[in-house]
Amino acid sequence: MNNAKRRIDLVLLPIVLLAAILNGYGIWNDQYANSYYTTAVGSMLRNFHNFFYASLDSAGSVTVDKPPVVFWIQTAFAYVFGLHGWSVILPQVLAGIGSVLLIYFMVKPTFGLAAARISALAMATVPVVAAVSRTNNIDSMLVFTLLLGSWFLFKGTKQGSPWRILVAFALIGLAFNMKMLQAYMILPAFYIFYMLAFQAKWRKKIILLIGSTAVLAVVSLSWAVTVDSIPESQRPYIGSSETNSVLELAFGYNGLSRLTGQQNRAAGAGMPNAADDRNNRDNASASVQGSGQTGNSAPSGNPSDDVGMGEMGRGMNGMNFPQGGQMPNGGEMPNGRDFGGGNGGGMGGMFGTGEKGLLRLFQTELSGQASWLLPTVLLGCIALFAGLRRRNITMKHKEAAFWLIWLLPVGAFFSVAGFFHQYYLIMLAPPIAALTGAGFVAMWKAYRERNGWQAWLLPLSVMFTTIFGWYIMQVYNDTIGAGWSISELIAGFLMTIILIVMLNSSHPWKQGMVIAGFMVMLIGPVYWAFTPITYGGNSMIPAAGPTGSNGMFGGMGMGGRQGNGNVGMTPPNASGDADQSFPSSSSDESDVDNSGTGTPPASGGNMFGGGGMGAAGGRGGAGSRNEEVDTTTLNYLREHNTGETYLFATTDYNQAAPYIIDENEAVITLGGFSGSDPVYTTEELEELVQSGQVKYFMVGGMGGRGGNSDISNWIVEHGTEIPTSEWTTGTDSGAGFGGQSTLYEVKL
Structure with a gap:
């Protein structure tokens, strides 16, 4: 019993508790969560046909726009606990907590207990992790599965276990059946780490790698090939696909189109040009209105995260604004963003993802989601690889390389991608967390041992990270008050000076000051991680931040329930609450809910004369009342x-x-x-x-x-x-x- 107690890390317990609070507190207030996915779960509970295909509707006529594995898990939870918002969110809450634990157990054997604790704390407090894990979107479960595969990879290489290597690649295939090609973003890290770390003769190593790749392919394509081989008349239409094919959906709409941002398509055919599309809509609207219906023109688009610039731009053409009005500010979005995504390219500007370029992750639009500790990661990697020699490559170097090779390609993708949502940045969280722990401890060791120029890396990391934290927060001073940003800046400079002064001393408080310096760096990310609770969240397009940056256009909420600061835009001559927002034709992903605290706006109060799509999720969504049973x-x-x-x-x-x-x-x-x-x-x-x-x-x-x-x-x-x-x-x-x-x- 005493040995068991000694094996329990008492420092890890409050970190796990913090993750549980950030991920799970208040999920019982989210009535529908992301209703696009919750509706599918409700349909999947009806019969095996709907369950297998992840059908959106009761008739099993059309699927959601993603593979079914996460929805199978959510359906199992709904079967046990009943269909509620919290019951379909709970798997993601547990996955978020599980990711914290996996980071801890992956870092600890090689980098030590202190690095594992720091990494776990960093993972728990990456703001976008907290924002996504408290919804029923796929990404939290996806990251957990990728980390589980990485854990098997680490174990397999250290123990020379072929079956663990096979399981590791199989789990990546399983993740493909959660969110398709997004799961493959870490494959470069898998292949390179395997080649560096797995100890075996080259012939055996290559054969095992080929076999692992085969397993990856078989598991990845098993569901897609099965579904595509079934006659179309006997299965649902593949939602959001152009050719009613899962493979086309995976490699086109959910694949290359994410990078290029080009999704100019209509269902089953090419996207009509703007003029023809507008004429078609006007004719249909006139016909319907003649029979008593008030217009129903809307963007064609597909769920959520899933509408490209061309698609969305054309979707807005011909939309009937109140009293014939135009978009506010002549089509300019909040925070100075152009409606067309202008500087951002593709959907970049529209969805608040900033301008394409090398420093995109440091821009205001994205930096608050996952980038807070990047200065520490950069300086920590210098410390980790400073002593690297060709004949002295240790497991620390190999594992650090794994995390770095995970981080760099994913970061590069988001720096140039034409279309993604802010919450996709959860893919950056594991390598940032792991490298924060490993790198900070490496800098700590160099600082303690007064190891020449490397000893200065620790004070510099505190200074640059807190300055970056101030840069992120000061934009929001009008909302949160200037105290947060100024306090972090002052505390950061103070801790930097103290660490420099104590560099050549052996004061007993020296270690405590190092720990205090790290805690100062966490002021910003911890505050941001709590914003989905304190300001209200958005289950359709989740993101962290205090001013509704989780809305479609970065600065706007999505209708429905809003927290403080989630103020949408009110067009000229439009009546109703200013809390109504510009709608998204998206899901993810399907992506629109407002599960925060606040009062649902009145129906019919938004710029479209209806309740808005703010709702495709959460209380008071879809026109406020459409999201509830009449x-x-x-x-x-x-x-x-x-x-x-x-x-x-x-x-x-x-x-x-x-x-x-x-x-x-x-x-x-x-x-x-x-x-x-x-x-x-x-x-x-x-x-x-x-x-x-x-x-x-x-x-x-x-x-x-x-x-x-x-x-x-x-x-x-x-x-x-x-x-x-x-x-x-x-x-x-x-x-x-x-x-x-x-x-x-x-x-x-």
Whole structure:
């Protein structure tokens, strides 16, 4: 028993507790989390068909835009605990905590206990880790899986164990089935570390590497090839794909397009040019309006993180702003960003990811997410590799190289990528945390031993890191007060001076001052890591920061519940709350929720005349009321159901979400996330009606554009409009993204 107690690191316990608080506190207040994914979980609970494919809707007609592994895990938790926001978030909370522990156990054997503790603390307090882990987005589980694979790689190389190497590469394949090519970003580190560290004859080493790569490929492509080999008529449409193919989705939309930012496409066909697209929308809108529906034009786009500049830019063309108004400031986004992403390239400017270039990770738009400790990492790597000699390459050098080779290519990608969200930067967290611990201890040792010029690295790291922390925070002085940034700056300079003065002394407080210096460097990241709790978060596009930087355009929230400071933009002549924000046609990823504290804005108060898409997740989303079950609508549809399989079908998944999640009702989404996927033809829709599977159609919200305009026109042509007073609580209860939603009854 005493030996067991000695093996427990009592310093690790509060670090794990801190991670649990940052990742999990208040998740019980998030009603829908990222409702795009929560809706899928609700559908997956219905049957194995929906479960296997990760179907978005009850009919199993269209998938979400990612592979199913994380959703399988979330569905298992929802099966045990019931379908709630917290139950689908809980796996990611545990994954975030698990990542802290894995970093600790990976760093400790080679770099020592102090380095392991520092690395674990750094991992727990990387702000973007805390922001993402408290949502049901994929990335927290992805990072945990990649770290687990890395742990097996480290173990396998040290023990000369081929099966551990195979498991390591298999786990990367499993991660591919979570978020596709994003999992492969660490493969350079895997291959190079294996070649450097695995001790075996070259023939055996190469054979094992080939075998591991084969395992990686088989596990990666197993689900995709299986699904693509099934006839299209027997499986759902692959959401957000161009050719109804998982492989095309993986290597195109979720692959190369992320780097180039070019996603100018419509569902099932090339993206029409802006003029043609606008004309098509106007014609469809006119037809629908003539039948009593107020326009439903909207961006075609796909879930969340998943709309490129061309797609989104064209999606905004033709959108009906209140009273015919234009975008505020002539199309200029908050914080001086151009709507077109201008300087950022691709979606860079639009999604608050700064300008492409070598220093992108140090720009205001991104630096607060994961970059706080990069000065320490840089100087720490100098200390780690200062004594490197060709004949004296130690395991410390090899493992440090692994983390550095993870960090550099990923950092390079985000420096030039055309389209990503801020929370993707969680991929940088593990190498930053590990190199912080290993590098700080290396600098500490050189400082303690007064090792020439290397002894100055520690005081310099404290100085540069705290100056960088001040640079990040001072932009937000109007929101958080100048005390935070100034305090870190003063404390940093003070600790730097103390460390310089004590450099040649043997004072008993010397070690305490070193620890104090590190804690001063954490003032900024710890504060930022708490912002999703203190200021409110966004489960659709999560990010850390006190002023709503987790919104689509960096400075804006996404509608729905907002925390303090998450103030969206209010257009000229628009009535309603200023808390409403510009919508995103995105999910991830699907990406829009506001699970923070605050009061839901009134329905119909945003710039689009509806409640906004702020909502595709969280309380009060989708037009505020669309994100909740309207009891009048529910009762009407139930009372008038005459044996149909599905309660209703809708052109906008946001309208289906609360009925699937809260009421376990069977609902069809006709076009995936935004209504643009060509899931149904008019002939297939006619067959659904004639076979008695569905008769009510809710048209409006985001649908009616691109591949779905024919569907909307068919519904209007063959349906009978139900007066709003009969099926909604109030005249604005059916408000969708583009205006009032309309309920049609279709009988053939």
